[in-house]
Amino acid sequence: GAGVSQSPSNKVTEKGKDVELRCDPISGHTALYWYRQSLGQGLEFLIYFQGNSAPDKSGLPSDRFSAERTGGSVSTLTIQRTQQEDSAVYLCASSSTGAHGYTFGSGTRLTVV
Amino acid sequence: AQKVTQAQTEISVVEKEDVTLDCVYETRDTTYYLFWYKQPPSGELVFLIRRNSFDEQNEISGRYSWNFQKSTSSFNFTITASQVVDSAVYFCALSEARRGGTALIFGKGTTLSVSS
Numbered sequence: 387g388a389g390v391s392q393s394p395s396n397k398v399t400e401k402g403k404d405v406e407l408r409c410d411p412i413s414g415h416t417a418l419y420w421y422r423q424s425l426g427q428g429l430e431f432l433i434y435f436q437g438n439s440a441p442d443k444s445g446l447p448s449d450r451f452s453a454e455r456t457g458g459s460v461s462t463l464t465i466q467r468t469q470q471e472d473s474a475v476y477l478c479a480s481s482s483t484g485a486h487g488y489t490f491g492s493g494t495r496l497t498v499v
Numbered sequence: 500a501q502k503v504t505q506a507q508t509e510i511s512v513v514e515k516e517d518v519t520l521d522c523v524y525e526t527r528d529t530t531y532y533l534f535w536y537k538q539p540p541s542g543e544l545v546f547l548i549r550r551n552s553f554d555e556q557n558e559i560s561g562r563y564s565w566n567f568q569k570s571t572s573s574f575n576f577t578i579t580a581s582q583v584v585d586s587a588v589y590f591c592a593l594s595e596a597r598r599g600g601t602a603l604i605f606g607k608g609t610t611l612s613v614s615s
Binding site (some may be wrong): 419421423427428429431434436439442445475477479487488489490491492493 | 546
């Protein structure tokens with residue numbers, strides 16, 4: 387597509403439920419990144435993919451967080467047993483090569499109640 | 500550990516004033532990239548500039564200019580004759596080598612408010 391697409395744009399979930407956030411990168415971009423932005427905070431790096439492989443998962447805040455990417459395209463970030471501290475905007479970005487800068491999606495605003 | 504520091508949390512200016520946003524970074528990499536992004540109230544991050552560590556030439560793009568000084572590990576961003584539409588959060592970022600690739604490490608951002 388023309389840009390990075392994320393869905394849903396907003397998600398309200400009850401504490402303890404699982405959620406899936408989707409990212410559709412720019413066609414042909416091999417690198418895909420997930421970041422989290424909490425209220426008033428900067429961007430916290432979570433995980434990135436080169437193709438379908440995630441070489442570095444060290445940014446994931448806990449084992450409740452996981453991500454996958456299939457076909458070198460769409461990625462899903464899953465948060466299990468959501469907690470209130472998971473409330474944030476989850477941003478996805480893609481790039482042809484990381485050093486050239488990313489194109490970000492509009493994000494998914496997750497609210498855990 | 501790599502780090503990006505944006506010491507100014509919030510800046511308020513009046514239209515037509517010039518404003519400089521500071522960015523100081525720490526890295527052990529000899530080759531790296533620095534970036535600035537803008538996040539307007541709509542929330543989407545907009546890429547502004549990328550600079551590699553071997554290019555210390557200052558860059559000007561319209562009302563925007565960037566001053567990269569390796570000696571002080573700084574990559575400052577100046578907006579000349581600010582406008583209300585410049586109101587946004589501005590993030591400085593540094594590329595960090597990671598296993599299998601790179602990732603961008605962001606500062607905490609500077610919120611710029613331009614009033615008319």
